[in-house]
Amino acid sequence: MPEVVVLRIGHRPERDQRVTTHVGLTARALGARGMYLAAEDHGIVQTIADVVDRWGGNFFVKDRVSWRGCIREWKESGGTVVHLTMYGERLGTIEEEIRKKDRILIVVGAEKVPGDLYGLADYNVAVTSQPHSEISSLAIILDHIFEGTELDLEHAGAKIRIHPSPAGKSTEAL
Amino acid sequence: MPEVVVLRIGHRPERDQRVTTHVGLTARALGARGMYLAAEDHGIVQTIADVVDRWGGNFFVKDRVSWRGCIREWKESGGTVVHLTMYGERLGTIEEEIRKKDRILIVVGAEKVPGDLYGLADYNVAVTSQPHSEISSLAIILDHIFEGTELDLEHAGAKIRIHPSPAGKSTEAL
Numbered sequence: 001m002p003e004v005v006v007l008r009i010g011h012r013p014e015r016d017q018r019v020t021t022h023v024g025l026t027a028r029a030l031g032a033r034g035m036y037l038a039a040e041d042h043g044i045v046q047t048i049a050d051v052v053d054r055w056g057g058n059f060f061v062k063d064r065v066s067w068r069g070c071i072r073e074w075k076e077s078g079g080t081v082v083h084l085t086m087y088g089e090r091l092g093t094i095e096e097e098i099r100k101k102d103r104i105l106i107v108v109g110a111e112k113v114p115g116d117l118y119g120l121a122d123y124n125v126a127v128t129s130q131p132h133s134e135i136s137s138l139a140i141i142l143d144h145i146f147e148g149t150e151l152d153l154e155h156a157g158a159k160i161r162i163h164p165s166p167a168g169k170s171t172e173a174l
Numbered sequence: 175m176p177e178v179v180v181l182r183i184g185h186r187p188e189r190d191q192r193v194t195t196h197v198g199l200t201a202r203a204l205g206a207r208g209m210y211l212a213a214e215d216h217g218i219v220q221t222i223a224d225v226v227d228r229w230g231g232n233f234f235v236k237d238r239v240s241w242r243g244c245i246r247e248w249k250e251s252g253g254t255v256v257h258l259t260m261y262g263e264r265l266g267t268i269e270e271e272i273r274k275k276d277r278i279l280i281v282v283g284a285e286k287v288p289g290d291l292y293g294l295a296d297y298n299v300a301v302t303s304q305p306h307s308e309i310s311s312l313a314i315i316l317d318h319i320f321e322g323t324e325l326d327l328e329h330a331g332a333k334i335r336i337h338p339s340p341a342g343k344s345t346e347a348l
Contacts, residue, residue: 018192018193019192019193019196022193022306022307022309022310025304025305025306025307026306026307026309026310028304028306029302029304029305029306029310030302030306030310051305055304055305086336087336087338087339087342087343087344087345088338088339088340089338089339089340090325090326090338091325092322092325092326093338118341118342118343119341121341123340124339124340124341126336126338127325128203128204128324128325128326128327129335129336129338130199130202130203130229130327130329131199131203131225131229132196132199132200132202132203132204133196133199133200133309133313135196135200135307135309135310135313136196136200136203136204136309136310136312136313137313138310139307139309139310139311139313139314140313140314140317140325143314143317148266150302151264151265151266151301151302151314152264152266152302153302153304155304161303162260162261162300162303164261164262164263164264164267164300164303165261165262165263165298166262166263166297166298167292167293167295167298168261168292169261169292170261171261
């Protein structure tokens, strides 16, 4: 199973807090190891740290990252960079190749991304060529990379656990 | 292939505009037929109508819907109601059964949902039992229902089309 980390770029602290929080929580819930944030936003770091504290695992968030530096280091250490964009190649044609990589950095942009990102990425990948959401694109590529196994992940050290239930809520304090 | 419509509940116009827009665009891009919105928000109706006008297809958004009435009518006409919730049954254990249904209403809540919703739904389904995002949950259940075929959907009547490309942007005006 590859090691996956998300790099969130284009985040505007005043406007994108909620969407970037969803990006981070989606990354965590669906098996990524952490999120680099190419902006300063302590609120997001703290919100996600609180979720990790309560729900377990060791997902990290690191803000104030230089996105170009992050991509360069990732590539220099032998990792693969996947940029999610509606202009990219279809996920279906490329996912088998991506799934074989050891370490994958998934770059998730906001509305506009710097033009040179397309050239810096090893793969530009479209989860449909339609406008929708970086959150849904990230969810689907993670599910395709991990082939559904991430849906039943256990997160070590959780203080609370949900017991799946056909109706109602069943939780256990640990 | 089942007919799928999304019902978005708990939407607060001042706070949830962006997330609900992502819900609607995700629904459209991933093969749902429309979205009922249990709130009044003309801005979202218009934003998504503009996307449909430009990018094609006949996805609808209807606001000011009574969520209880909507669920009742859907069930009375023989449809199946699936409520996305982290407390529900695991997607993996239930998806094969859901996929066989003809008409599926997927109920997507915001942070808190009315307690009786759990009983009104035919299925309460968890896309992981972890906190993340209604947008990612919706994306994954649609991808699992349609088994990936929705990723290559063509949307009739589009004014613009993207040609998938390994680097850069290739669009065609139609």
